[in-house]
Amino acid sequence: MAKKKQLGYEESLHKLEEILNKVEHEEIPIDQLTELVNESMELLKNCKSMLKGAEKKVENAFNEMED
Template identity: 80%
Template sequence: MAKKKKLGYEESLHKLEEILNKVENEDIPIDQLTAYVNESMELLKNCKAMLKNAENRVEGAFNDLEE
């Protein structure tokens, strides 16, 4: 099985916006809605992890400046 490519932050946000637009503007079967919710959760986890990583790097950079 092929491994999914991990999306960058901007790509993840764009995909979340696409999903939100579909959910808001289309009649979606419950099975597809469930798939969208699951995909959205994974995208949000990815974004959160990237933001946390960026925060840690910024804090580390400031700590290095203080030394």
């Protein structure tokens, strides 16, 4: 089984917006809604991870400037 390509931050955010729009404007069967919620959670985890990584890099850069 092939491993899924991890989306970038902007791609993840765009996908989350698409899901939100779909949930807000369409009638979605509960099974599909559950899948969309699960997908949204993975996208949010991905975004959070990338933001934490960027924060760490910024902190390291400032720490290096202080040395």
